[in-house]
Amino acid sequence: xxxxxxxxxxxxxxxxxxxxxxxxxxxxxxxxxxxxxxxxxxxxxxxxxxxxxxxxxxxxxxxxxxxxxxxxxxxxxxxxxxxxxxxxxxxxxxxxxxxxxxxxxxxxxxxxxxxxxxxxxxxxxxxxxxxxxxxxxxxxxxxxxxxxxxxxxxxxxxxxxxxxxxxxxxxxxxxxxxxxxxxxxxxxxxxxxxxxxxxxxxxxxxxxxxxxxxxxxxxxxxxxxxxxxxxxxxxxxxxxxxxxxxxxxxxxxxxxxxxxxxxxxxxxxxxxxxxxxxxxxxxxxxxxxxxxxxxxxxxxxxxxxxxxxxxxxxxxxxxxxx
Numbered sequence: 001x002x003x004x005x006x007x008x009x010x011x012x013x014x015x016x017x018x019x020x021x022x023x024x025x026x027x028x029x030x031x032x033x034x035x036x037x038x039x040x041x042x043x044x045x046x047x048x049x050x051x052x053x054x055x056x057x058x059x060x061x062x063x064x065x066x067x068x069x070x071x072x073x074x075x076x077x078x079x080x081x082x083x084x085x086x087x088x089x090x091x092x093x094x095x096x097x098x099x100x101x102x103x104x105x106x107x108x109x110x111x112x113x114x115x116x117x118x119x120x121x122x123x124x125x126x127x128x129x130x131x132x133x134x135x136x137x138x139x140x141x142x143x144x145x146x147x148x149x150x151x152x153x154x155x156x157x158x159x160x161x162x163x164x165x166x167x168x169x170x171x172x173x174x175x176x177x178x179x180x181x182x183x184x185x186x187x188x189x190x191x192x193x194x195x196x197x198x199x200x201x202x203x204x205x206x207x208x209x210x211x212x213x214x215x216x217x218x219x220x221x222x223x224x225x226x227x228x229x230x231x232x233x234x235x236x237x238x239x240x241x242x243x244x245x246x247x248x249x250x251x252x253x254x255x256x257x258x259x260x261x262x263x264x265x266x267x268x269x270x271x272x273x274x275x276x277x278x279x280x281x282x283x284x285x286x287x288x289x290x291x292x293x294x295x296x297x298x299x300x301x302x303x304x305x306x307x308x309x310x311x312x313x314x315x316x317x318x319x320x321x322x
Contacts, residue, residue, distance in 0.1 A: 001285060002081055019081075035076040036295070042071040077292035082284045088292035091277060096296065098172050099266070099273035103258035105189055106197035111251055114201045118208025118247075119235065125213065133205060140202030146264035149195045153268060156191055166191055169270030192269040196262055200254035207250055211243040218242075245312065252308040256301045 003011050016022040020031055034040045042061070061069040077088035121133040157168035170188035215221065216239065224234045263275035270276075274293055281289035 032078075032291075035078065038075060039070070039072060042069045042073070043067060077295070078288040080286055080289055082281075082286045082289075088288045091289055092274065092292060092296055095272060095274045095277045098271060099259055099262055099275060101172060102189060102192055102196060102262060102266070102271060102273060103255060105193035106258060107200060107251060107255045109193060109197040110200035110204050110254070111247075114204025115208050115240075115244075115247065118205045119212060119240070121205065121209040122212040122216075123235070133209075137202040137205040140198045141206075143198065145195060145199065146268065148198055149192070149265050149268040152191050152195050169268075171270060171272040173272075188269075188271070192262075192265050192271050195269075196258060196265050200251065200258075203250050203254065204247055207246045208243065211246050212239055215239045215243045248308060248311055252304050256297075256304045259297055259300055 002015060013022070020028050023031075061071050063070040077092075080086045080088060080091055083091060117133050117137075121130045124130045153168045156164045157166050161167075166187055170185055172184060172186075172189060173182050174185050174188075212235075221234060221239060224237075229237070259274070262271075262273060263279055265271070266273045266275040267279050274297075278290060278293050280286075281293070
């Protein structure tokens, strides 16, 4: 695929040697782990070390054993097969910020609106308002994101474009009509953020409502009522904080999933994020981009889970490490 019409045995051999495809699979795997590891073995002959061919990576030798140095370096995710001269780190650094902005916008919408509607639904239990919110929540959990993305893009970006002034497709940064400057188009984030936030919004509403109703049955709530506190004083001072634990768990999982699961939404709306980049890499079999993206997303999953554990300690003193 990289050689296209210029394929011949000599060129093919050069490509295989450059990327190590002429070596056994287990050897390729060990080399890849060595490139990823911050502490790795480095040949004393720098020309034989793949990551130094770009000239962007430096290392600090620690110990020299025979022809190899034990070095400290930054993880190396290799080069893209299709984007000539571009490393995987370069590609991810260009697209990941857009995905993070989109995910933060969507999860913020889900958190604030979901907690508010959950509180309203719990305090209006079994009324018409509660039933309407429950219907909206159920629909939000039932509709797949790729379907709602197409629906929202068509309805608000095409049919109602004169009223909404929103585009069917577009990214955060766009080139002007003269190709001279790049401008930020904040309006392009509205539709993908809403679509991406619909399902977590529905989950937060349900969790907040059920958790709050459970908290209302606790003895300290009845004590607060006996002291003469108003309903909303009880909600804001005592109930919400203890009802947020399941919400935090859900939000953390959804935020991490958004970084990986925004593929359909980004692709449909033309949002230049990591999800769209992964789809393009799958279509062109750009394996270094795919592997590097998966590793970055997995690392972010781990970091987010650690952050959630710390937040638990702030919300509930009983789970703090002594």
